[in-house]
Amino acid sequence: MSDIQVVLAHADARAEQTVTTGTKAWELFKDSPDVIAARVVGASVADGALKDLAYELVDGDVIEPVTIESTDGRDILRHSTAHVMAQAVQELFPEAKLGIGPPIQDGFYYDFDVETPFVPEDLVRIETKMRKIIKENQRFERRPISDADAINELQDEPYKIELIGLKGGGHAGDGDAEQEIAEGASVEVGAGELTIYDNINRKGEVAWKDLCRGPHLPTTKRIPAFKLMRSAAAYWRGDEKNKQLQRIYGTAWETKEALDEHLHRIEEAERRDHRKLGRDLDLFSFPDEIGSGLPVFHPKGGVIKRAMEDYVRERHIAEGFDYVGTPHIAKEGLFHTSGHLPYYGEGMYPALDVDGMDYRLKAMNCPMHNLIYRSRQRSYRELPLRLFEFGHVYRHEKSGVIHGLTRVRGFAQDDSHSYVTPEQAPAEVEHLLNFMISLLRDFGIDDFYLELSTRDASKDKFIGSDEDWAAATKVLEDVAVATGLELVPDPGGAAYYGPKISVQARDAIGRTWQMGTVQYDFNQPSADRFNLEYVAADGTRQQPVMIHSAKFGSIERFMGVLVEHYAGAFPPWLAPVQVQGIPIAERHNDYLLELAQKMKAQGLRVEVDLSDDRMQKKIRNAQLQKVPFMVIAGDNDVEAGAVSFRYRDGRQDNGVPLDEAIARVAAAVESREQV
RNA sequence: GCCGCCUUAGCUCAGUCGGUAGAGCGAAUCACUCGUAAUGAUUAGGUCAUCGGUUCGAUUCCGAUAGGCGGCUCCA
Numbered sequence: 195m196s197d198i199q200v201v202l203a204h205a206d207a208r209a210e211q212t213v214t215t216g217t218k219a220w221e222l223f224k225d226s227p228d229v230i231a232a233r234v235v236g237a238s239v240a241d242g243a244l245k246d247l248a249y250e251l252v253d254g255d256v257i258e259p260v261t262i263e264s265t266d267g268r269d270i271l272r273h274s275t276a277h278v279m280a281q282a283v284q285e286l287f288p289e290a291k292l293g294i295g296p297p298i299q300d301g302f303y304y305d306f307d308v309e310t311p312f313v314p315e316d317l318v319r320i321e322t323k324m325r326k327i328i329k330e331n332q333r334f335e336r337r338p339i340s341d342a343d344a345i346n347e348l349q350d351e352p353y354k355i356e357l358i359g360l361k362g363g364g365h366a367g368d369g370d371a372e373q374e375i376a377e378g379a380s381v382e383v384g385a386g387e388l389t390i391y392d393n394i395n396r397k398g399e400v401a402w403k404d405l406c407r408g409p410h411l412p413t414t415k416r417i418p419a420f421k422l423m424r425s426a427a428a429y430w431r432g433d434e435k436n437k438q439l440q441r442i443y444g445t446a447w448e449t450k451e452a453l454d455e456h457l458h459r460i461e462e463a464e465r466r467d468h469r470k471l472g473r474d475l476d477l478f479s480f481p482d483e484i485g486s487g488l489p490v491f492h493p494k495g496g497v498i499k500r501a502m503e504d505y506v507r508e509r510h511i512a513e514g515f516d517y518v519g520t521p522h523i524a525k526e527g528l529f530h531t532s533g534h535l536p537y538y539g540e541g542m543y544p545a546l547d548v549d550g551m552d553y554r555l556k557a558m559n560c561p562m563h564n565l566i567y568r569s570r571q572r573s574y575r576e577l578p579l580r581l582f583e584f585g586h587v588y589r590h591e592k593s594g595v596i597h598g599l600t601r602v603r604g605f606a607q608d609d610s611h612s613y614v615t616p617e618q619a620p621a622e623v624e625h626l627l628n629f630m631i632s633l634l635r636d637f638g639i640d641d642f643y644l645e646l647s648t649r650d651a652s653k654d655k656f657i658g659s660d661e662d663w664a665a666a667t668k669v670l671e672d673v674a675v676a677t678g679l680e681l682v683p684d685p686g687g688a689a690y691y692g693p694k695i696s697v698q699a700r701d702a703i704g705r706t707w708q709m710g711t712v713q714y715d716f717n718q719p720s721a722d723r724f725n726l727e728y729v730a731a732d733g734t735r736q737q738p739v740m741i742h743s744a745k746f747g748s749i750e751r752f753m754g755v756l757v758e759h760y761a762g763a764f765p766p767w768l769a770p771v772q773v774q775g776i777p778i779a780e781r782h783n784d785y786l787l788e789l790a791q792k793m794k795a796q797g798l799r800v801e802v803d804l805s806d807d808r809m810q811k812k813i814r815n816a817q818l819q820k821v822p823f824m825v826i827a828g829d830n831d832v833e834a835g836a837v838s839f840r841y842r843d844g845r846q847d848n849g850v851p852l853d854e855a856i857a858r859v860a861a862a863v864e865s866r867e868q869v
Numbered sequence: 870g871c872c873g874c875c876u877u878a879g880c881u882c883a884g885u886c887g888g889u890a891g892a893g894c895g896a897a898u899c900a901c902u903c904g905u906a907a908u909g910a911u912u913a914g915g916u917c918a919u920c921g922g923u924u925c926g927a928u929u930c931c932g933a934u935a936g937g938c939g940g941c942u943c944c945a
Contacts, residue, residue, distance in 0.1 A: 303940095311873055426940030427872030434942045438872055441940070469938095473880075482918080482936050541944085587945085592870045593936095595943065607945065687944090696945085708945055747945040779902040806902080814906035828904055840905060848904095 198253035213251060220247035220412065223259045228448075230416055231260040231270050231409050244270065246336055246409040262416075262448040272297035274334065274411040275324075275420045275446035276304045281393060281402040282323035283442070286316075292404065293353050293430060293439045294382050299704065300456060301445035305428055307353065311440050312425040320442070321422050328417050332401055333394040334410035344388045344405060353430065353439075354405045357382055382406055419453035420446035466702035468757035469598040475762050475819060477770070478599065478753075487596040487603035489750060494770035497799065498753060501768050503584060506608050506633065506745065513629050515582035515610055520562035522586055526552040531723055532561040537655055537690035543590045559585035560715075560742055563611040564724040567738075572728040574615060577738065578622050582610035584749065599754030600707050606749040613719075613726065613738040623712055624673045626743045627695060630710040631677065633745050634697065636866065637752075637768075639759060642699040642709070643680035646671055649693065650686030657690055658717045666714040667693045689742075691717040697747070702758040707751055713742040763820040763842055765868040766859065773859055774816040775802035776840075778809045778828035785832050789825065789852055796860055813840065822869050823859055841869060 202209045202222055211222070219232035232245045234257050244266055251257065260267050276295035283290050283306055293305025312320075339347070341358055348354045382405055391410055395401040411417065422444040430436040447453040464470070472478045477495030480488065491499050511517065526545055529535045534542065534557060545552035556562065563581045572579065584606045591603050614622045634642065649656045649663050656663070674681050674695050688694055694713035698706045719726035719737050727735045746752035756768070766772050773793060775786035786802045793800045803812040809826065816824050824840040830849075831837050837855050838848040850858070862869050 313873075424939060425873070428941045429871080432942075434871075438941075440872075443940080480936090486936065589944080592943065594870065594872090594941085596937090601944070605945070609945095711945070744945065751945055776905085777902095778904055781902075806900095808901090808903055808908060810903085810905070811907055812905095817906055824905085826905070830904080838905080844905080846905065 198251065200251050200254070201256040203256055203258040208256075215251075217251050218247065219245060219249040219251060219257060222251075222257065223247070226259060226261070228261040228263070228267075229259040230262045230267055230411050233258040233260050233266065244409050246334070247412050248336065249409075262418075263452070268446075268448065269297040270409055270411060271417065271448065272302040272444075272446045273406075273408075274414070275417050275444060276302040277334070277391065277393070277402075277404055277406070277410065278324050278327050278414055278417065279320060279422070279442060279444060280304045280306070280404060281327055282320045284402065286319060286323055291353055292351050293441075294357070295404075296382075301423065301443060303428075303441050303443045305430070305439040305441045307430075307437065307439050311427065312442060314425075317422045317425060317442065324420070324422075327393075327401075328414045330395055330401075331413050331415040332396075333413050334408075335392045335394050336408055336410075337390045337392055339388050339390050341388060344390065347390070348405060351405070354382070357405070358388065361388075417446060418448055419450045420444055421453060421457070460703065463702040463704075466758045466761040467598075468600070468701075468754040471757050471762040472599070475770070477757070485603070486593060487591060487601070489599060489602060489604075495753070497770040498756075498764065498768055499749060502637075502746070502749060502753065502756075503608075505636070507584075509629075509633060509636075510582045510608075510610065510745075513580075513625075514578075515580040518563065518566055518581045518583045520559060520566075520583060520585060521556075522588070523553045523555050524561070526554050528561050528565075529554055529556075532558075532564070532718055533657055533690060533723065534558065534561070537657065541589050541591070543588055555588040556585075557587050557589045559583065559587065559607060559609045560611055560718060560740070561724075563609075564718060564726060564740070567611075567613055567726055568724060572613070572726075572738075574728050574730050574736070577614050577728060578618055579613040580610055581613075582608075585609045599750045599757075600701065602748075602750050605751065607744045608746045608749060609742070609744045612741040612743065613728075614741065615728070615730075615736065616739050619714065619739045619741065620669050620673065622741055623669055623695075623714065624676070626712045626741060627673055627677065630697065630712065630743065630745045631679075634699075634710070637756060638765065638868065639699055639709075639755065641759075642697050643682060644674050644677065645682045645684045645687070645696045645698050645708070646674055647684040647687030647689075647694045647696060649688050653686060655690050656688065658692070662716050663693065666716060670695050670712065670714055689713055689715075691715045692742075694742075699755050701755060702761075707747075707755060709747040709752060709755070710745045711743065711747060715740045715742055760868075761820075764822070765866060766822045766862045767864075767866045769820075769822050770799065771801050771819065771821050772798050772863060773800040773823045773825055774812075774819070774821040775800060776809055776812045776816065776824055776826045777802065777804070778826065780806070782827045782829075782832060786825070786827050786837075789827075789837065789855070792852075793856055793859065796856065798856075798859055798863065817842065822862070825855060 196215055197212050198215055200211055200213060202211055223229040231247060232249055234243050234245050234255050262271055280292055280295055287308055291307040295304030344358055345355050389408060390403050391406045391408060392400045393402040422442060425440060425442045427438040428441040430439050445456060447456060476492050478489050478491045481490060538557060542557045543555045545554055566581055586606050588604045595601050612622050648667050670693050692713050692715040694711050696711045697709040699709050700706050716739055718724050719740055726738055728738050730736045775790055777783045777786050783804055790800045790802050822842060825837040826840060827837050834849055836849045836851050839850055840846045
């Protein structure tokens, strides 16, 4: 037995230590109960690799404790909890085959192939079984294994064997094996050597085992708090051609309190849900009689929608766009020319037979705009030519994806198409992207990132040559990178006609939605499609590039995200009712009605509560409606020629002279500030 | 589209082990005229989503359809 040198890194401090060979990581941390794993940043292993606490130190290791409440620590906790869940499931349902079980944002899941899908009562039983396993304090024990031995040992787990095969890249012609593995599967097999984790019970027997890269908690008892959330089906390896497995979602936290806080955050988020607020605030609804995914806007929602549209229209015109208008349906041939029917056909509503001719509802506005472009000969002097409208499109979305305003079947795009020379394209992309981002900021949306959707060469849903795609992608990527915003790649996510940059915004519960897009299209203008041309300076006919861009993406979706962003408490310029007049007694009604008239004359949206409720109740109602300004008038105010302000946060400002009250509201609306 | 769950008054939800239903909020009416988040009383609201089956009888059990919710796949 000899000595080895390791460095114990802790926060900023680094301490060199001499230990004997065979020393385990946990022995360095035995005084820190929160430590559940080790991060090794030494020369001998990959940078930042996470190890079990039972990891045997080697000479030169730089080792750092990983605590349970850190990001890595929580992932390890959740991954281990997923294992416990899988063990419980297999004990209760011995025929269940294991899929994958990775940690995810705020929790984990595990997929199982079972005959009958899980029902809520099953989750209760599984939870109970999990508590029992946790109590038993089973030890997670790592065991390296060769591919051949693993395949032999896991004969009863076909999905695990499939993963081992993928890892080995054994499928000729499958392309990059790593890419083929579904998201999350790397947690099971990773790269390099395979390992199995055995769960050892008190008697020293293997109670359960799973193919897994780890690391894991030392024992099951180190799981402080968990909860199973829901079950759902999920396609094996994320491909709808594969079998559906039954997925159980759960969450796990370092303390009971952290779990409770998490559950509380979910409840809070549900209160912001635009579907609920849309009903509570009387903004919009989805009448069954109209059809799934087809919203109607009530007067108050209509105000918000119009405020959004007015502002966006104004900004587009200021940015050099020409406002145009196009119909909702067209003869089918148009969408053959554009490529929509062959490449996007399943997203379109079936044809309407009109006098023996097939018409289609449009799913995109570009073909119509192309016809406007083509309506006469264009000169290079006209370019960039920017056509813009609120184009209503209809998409036959699969029934299971409809979701409030954020995923509908009929919606308005604030859609534009810029026709430019190839040389002008980069500057126009930049112009559009910056314009889009500035609009988002004007609406107070700041939690978003960019996504670059590209073609997937292995799929045939794309038109055009590789070279053109590469060039177009480069233009978009350069501009996107220049914004300095987070940019996430999305291979295979492009439209059939060209790559796209999109803005991804989050909703109340963290789901992301695609908002605005900028798409570079060299296909639709081509000779075999719309054959768009312009006359260049030298008199030759050239083909323009068209750049599609929807700034909000869809008015409907954007409103849904806005509602959640503000939790219904809109800034005054967007608020359906900007001012709620509250008379203290009936004799103050006329005083406030007169003020309301003056405010309305200035274009403000004001209502006076003439009900015979008590003023406390009127305040409560206005508060629940999240009206930004309440102006209250009683005897004192009438006498002073003033009103009393109350804001949404309960702040009040009494004795404000009438003219100042009007000016104050008008200024807040004008500046588009939040109050 | 796929898997699971759900659908009772305008909203949120009870309830009926098969004998046609209740509450709170909201609405209407009356009284009260009130100073910063709920005044009191009275009344009216339901073919228990729709259609079919089983049954003496279905809101309840079964099936189909529609719509919703949570995921998966897809997407603005």
